[in-house]
Amino acid sequence: MSDQEIQHIQLAEDAIEKQTTTLNLGPTHPATHGIFENVLEIDGEKVLSAKQNLGYIHRAFEKIAERRPYGQVQPLTDRLNYCSAPINNIGWQLTVEKLLGLKMPKRVDYLRVILMELARIADHLVCNSVVAVDTGALTPFTYVFQIRERIYEIYESICGARLTTNIGRVGGFERNFTDDTWKKLDALMADFPKALKEFETLLNRNRIFMDRCIGAGPISAERALNYGFTGPNLRATGVDYDVRVHSPYCSYEDFEFTIPVGTNGDVYDRYMVRNDEMWQSYSIIQQALEKLKDLDPSVYHADVPAYDLPEKKDVYTKMEALIYHFKIVMGEVDIKAGEVYHPVEGGNGELGFYLISDGGRAPFRLHFRRPCFIYYQAYPEMIENGLLSDAVIALSSLNVIAGELDA
Amino acid sequence: MTNEYIQQILSDKFGTAVSNFEEHFGIFSFDVLPSENVALLQFLNEEESLAFRFLTDLTGVHFPDRVGEELCVVYHLHNLVANKRIRVRSYLPIAQPDIASVVNLYSAANWMERETYDFFGVNFVGHPNLVRILNVDEMNYFPMRKEYPMEDPTRTDKDDEMFGR
Numbered sequence: 001m002s003d004q005e006i007q008h009i010q011l012a013e014d015a016i017e018k019q020t021t022t023l024n025l026g027p028t029h030p031a032t033h034g035i036f037e038n039v040l041e042i043d044g045e046k047v048l049s050a051k052q053n054l055g056y057i058h059r060a061f062e063k064i065a066e067r068r069p070y071g072q073v074q075p076l077t078d079r080l081n082y083c084s085a086p087i088n089n090i091g092w093q094l095t096v097e098k099l100l101g102l103k104m105p106k107r108v109d110y111l112r113v114i115l116m117e118l119a120r121i122a123d124h125l126v127c128n129s130v131v132a133v134d135t136g137a138l139t140p141f142t143y144v145f146q147i148r149e150r151i152y153e154i155y156e157s158i159c160g161a162r163l164t165t166n167i168g169r170v171g172g173f174e175r176n177f178t179d180d181t182w183k184k185l186d187a188l189m190a191d192f193p194k195a196l197k198e199f200e201t202l203l204n205r206n207r208i209f210m211d212r213c214i215g216a217g218p219i220s221a222e223r224a225l226n227y228g229f230t231g232p233n234l235r236a237t238g239v240d241y242d243v244r245v246h247s248p249y250c251s252y253e254d255f256e257f258t259i260p261v262g263t264n265g266d267v268y269d270r271y272m273v274r275n276d277e278m279w280q281s282y283s284i285i286q287q288a289l290e291k292l293k294d295l296d297p298s299v300y301h302a303d304v305p306a307y308d309l310p311e312k313k314d315v316y317t318k319m320e321a322l323i324y325h326f327k328i329v330m331g332e333v334d335i336k337a338g339e340v341y342h343p344v345e346g347g348n349g350e351l352g353f354y355l356i357s358d359g360g361r362a363p364f365r366l367h368f369r370r371p372c373f374i375y376y377q378a379y380p381e382m383i384e385n386g387l388l389s390d391a392v393i394a395l396s397s398l399n400v401i402a403g404e405l406d407a
Numbered sequence: 408m409t410n411e412y413i414q415q416i417l418s419d420k421f422g423t424a425v426s427n428f429e430e431h432f433g434i435f436s437f438d439v440l441p442s443e444n445v446a447l448l449q450f451l452n453e454e455e456s457l458a459f460r461f462l463t464d465l466t467g468v469h470f471p472d473r474v475g476e477e478l479c480v481v482y483h484l485h486n487l488v489a490n491k492r493i494r495v496r497s498y499l500p501i502a503q504p505d506i507a508s509v510v511n512l513y514s515a516a517n518w519m520e521r522e523t524y525d526f527f528g529v530n531f532v533g534h535p536n537l538v539r540i541l542n543v544d545e546m547n548y549f550p551m552r553k554e555y556p557m558e559d560p561t562r563t564d565k566d567d568e569m570f571g572r
Contacts, residue, residue, distance in 0.1 A: 055541035060557075062526075063550060067557050098432055225487075228462055228515030239487070246490050340432040341464070341483060341494065352464055354481070369464040369483075377518050406541055 020048060023388075027056050031392045033130060034402030038379070038395075045387050050380040058406040065366040069331020070096050070170060071309075073366065078164035080368060081404040083126050084119035084347035085165045086155065091344035094249055095353040096170045096307075099340045104302050107295040108172045109251035110288045114185070115158070115167060116250070116344075117281040117288075121192075122151045123347030124232070124274040124281075127399040131271050132203055134396045135212045140202045147195050150188050157181045171308030172301025189289070192282060200275065213268035217382045217394025224265060227378040230371050231349025233398055236273045237265030243345040250344075254291065255284050267390075267397040306333055331361050348372055348399050372404040408489050410435045413457065420450060427496075434483075436494040441506045444480075444497050448509055451484060451493075459484035459493060462509070465519035467527035469501075471553045477501035478527055482509075499529065501552075508534040526551035 011019055026037035037053040061076045068076070077088035090112050097104065104112075125148050129141040152162040157180045159167040168174070203209050219229075221237040234241055240259045244252040260276035262269025301308045305324050314321035327333050337359040343352040352369030375398065383391040413435060414428045424443040429436055439447045451459040464483040471477060476498035485492050499506055508531040509516045520531040521540040528549035531537055539546065548555055 055539075055543075058541040060550065063557055223514070225461055226514045228513070241487055246487075247492075338431065339436070341434055341492070342432075343463075350463065352483070354464060354466060354483070356468060365468045367464070367466040373518060373522075374515050377514065 019043070025391070025395075027053070031134065031395065032400075032402075033396060034400065034405070036400070036402055036405055038391075040388070040391065042388055045389070047383050047386055047388055047391050050383055050391070052376065052379060054376075054405055056406065057402050061407050062366055062368065065363050067362055069333070069361050070335055070363070071328060072331060073363065074169075075164065075166045077368075078166055079403050080370060080407060081123070081347055081351070081372070081401045082163055083399075083401055084123035085163065086115045086119040086167045087123075087344060087346050088351065089165060089167050090116055090250070091342065091346070091351055091353060093168055093170050094344065095340060095342040095355055096335065098342050099335060099338050099355060099357060100170075100304075100307065102171060102302055102304055102307070104172060104250075105295075105299045106251060107292065107297075107299045108301060110292050110295070111173065111177065111300065112168065112250050113252065113255070114285050114288045115155075117284045118151050118154060120281045120345075120347055121278050122148045123399075124278050127347075127396070128203075128271055128274050129199070130396045131213070131267065131393055132209070134393045135209055137203065137206075137209065140199050143202075144195065144199050147188070147192060150184065150191075154181060154184050154188065157184060169301070169307075169309055171304045174301075174309055175311075176298070176300040185289075189282075189285065196275075196278060196282075204272070204275065210268060212389075213271060213393065213397075214266060215264070216267040216390040217386065217397065218264055218266040219378060219382050220265060223378065223381065224375075227381075228374040229349065229378070230375070231346065232273045232277060233265075233270055233349065233375055235259060236262035236269035238263050243343050243350050247343060249342070255287050257284050267393050270397040334359060334361055343369070346371060348401065348404065349375065368407050370404045370407055372398075372400050373407070376400050376405060408456065408486070408491055413493065416454070416457070417447070417450075421447060431494070434492050434494050436496065438496045438498065441480075441497045441499050444482075444495075445507045445509060445512070447495065448482065448484075448512055451495075452512060457486070458488065459486045459491075461485040461487050462513040462515050462519075463492070465509075465516055465523065467523040467529055467551070469527060469552045473498065475500050478504045478529055480506055480523065480529055501528075504529045505532050506530070507532050508537075510534055525549070528552070 011017055020041050020043045023040045023042050025040055026032040027035045035056040039051045041048045065073045074089055074092050077092045078085040080088050125144045129144045132140045155165050156162050159165050221239050224234050224237045238261050240261050242259045257280045260273050262273050309328050310321035310325055315325045335357050337357050339356050341352055341354045343350045349371030354367040355363055356365040358364040383394050417425045424440045425437055427438040451457050463485045466481050468479040478499045478501055480497045482495040508520055520534055523529050524537050525539045525542050
């Protein structure tokens with residue numbers, strides 16, 4: 001259509017009709033994969049502007065945490081990024097342990113690393129397969145969800161829950177990994193490379209997929225840093241910032257792994273970074289399994305009776321165990337005063353816990369630095385002047401999780 | 408970049424506007440007067456030997472016992488190259504909780520300031536769109552302030568003096 005013809009269909013100044021269309025993408029829309037709203041102003045297929053509304057599942061966790069004993073804050077963290085709940089749980093445990101000055105045995109660290117990396121794989125599998133779904137490829141999603149299901153079965157055999165795991169405790173784990181857990185983990189480790197390879201074969205060099213993703217929803221490294229991007233979304237722009245490397249926690253310094261980076265910060269780079277990170281996570285789990293062979297298999301918590309819930313059989317037979325059990329369950333263990341910020345590398349980036357304790361039984365103030373909440377601000381800038389279909393895959397490749405967005 | 412160096416260069420530049428230098432669990436922290444927050448953050452950003460260019464976190468805290476400086480705005484900054492984190496706090500009176508917005512320095516601050524406004528009522532002067540973000544627009548109080556109880560105060564069935572709930 002020539003410019004003149006476009007001129008021809010311009011509406012009059014006083015027309016009640018609008019020149020552009022307003023489209024509500026969300027709050028409950030298949031493309032948002034969660035409850036948050038984007039009000040897009042579109043001209044045909046072109047996105048002119050976007051306005052975000054959030055808070056639809058805000059649950060006031062920071063306020064609730066101010067009345068909860070430390071152990072009872074942990075279930076709240078499950079519900080932040082519910083695609084990788086173990087990372088949130090362990091991040092919280094590490095924060096409290098940092099404040100208390102507790103040192104974990106190596107075996108606890110390695111068990112935690114295994115769980116966190118499994119969670120990262122599960123998180124990235126969801127994100128990447130959903131990018132594929134939004135580009136129109138439904139099949140890879142069904143393939144990798146089998147792997148995710150098996151990771152959830154591993155959580156289940158450790159803690160009894162699948163999604164909101166509440167896994168582990170301050171001071172270690174509440175029980176050792178069982179034979180069933182190890183069997184499931186070994187089987188998963190044997191099958192995972194083949195499954196991910198299959199997933200890669202379907203998508204990585206798929207011409208249609210590449211054409212859809214390359215150049216869609218881009219952001220430069222400079223803007224991404226200004227917007228507080230972290231995690232895979234920042235690394236896709238070419239900045240090699242990873243909390244596991246920059247401020248190692250939980251003995252991550254013992255592991256050899258690389259930080260995959262992209263160059264353009266578009267959907268394809270974010271997809272590829274997450275894809276490569278899954279291989280790195282796989283390698284970290286392998287290394288952890290190797291390291292565990294040299295360690296005493298009966299150790300699964302630190303020797304800190306005041307914080308670590310005693311075993312049930314001890315509670316029934318020993319005086320001290322009964323006292324500690326009562327004190328911990330009733331939340332009567334005071335935590336010393338202090339101000340601590342502890343970041344962990346969550347599925348989506350730097351998940352930080354800013355905790356101020358005044359020496360009482362509950363946090364004086366707890367703030368979650370949720371990576372989603374911070375980088376989702378950049379979304380309008382990433383999609384403006386792009387196509388509507390690019391906006392949809394940009395959203396899924398950012399992996400905005402509503403639970404983490406709203407807290 | 409040592410803590411002493413940061414303290415020295417900031418004290419030389421800002422004098423008594425910066426104070427209370429201390430390290431807490433690996434993060435060097437200090438306070439700044441609310442009137443100097445933008446100048447300080449800009450200096451931390453632009454001074455080559457400091458280069459704190461990544462705003463990790465911005466949030467608020469309410470200290471009801473600190474009369475005249477009840478609200479606190481906390482900035483966590485990160486120099487990604489030198490891998491050094493610092494924490495900057497600014498205390499505001501609850502009667503007039505005004506502080507300049509840093510959105511022009513950090514786009515990331517936009518929603519974080521809105522969130523802090525939403526929950527603590529901190530008025531970020533110069534913010535492009537300072538409206539509630541997570542709570543409903545009709546809310547007429549700032550829920551993270553300590554005086555707002557979590558549970559309905561009219562309920563009597565949850566009174567449990569023994570365990571403080």
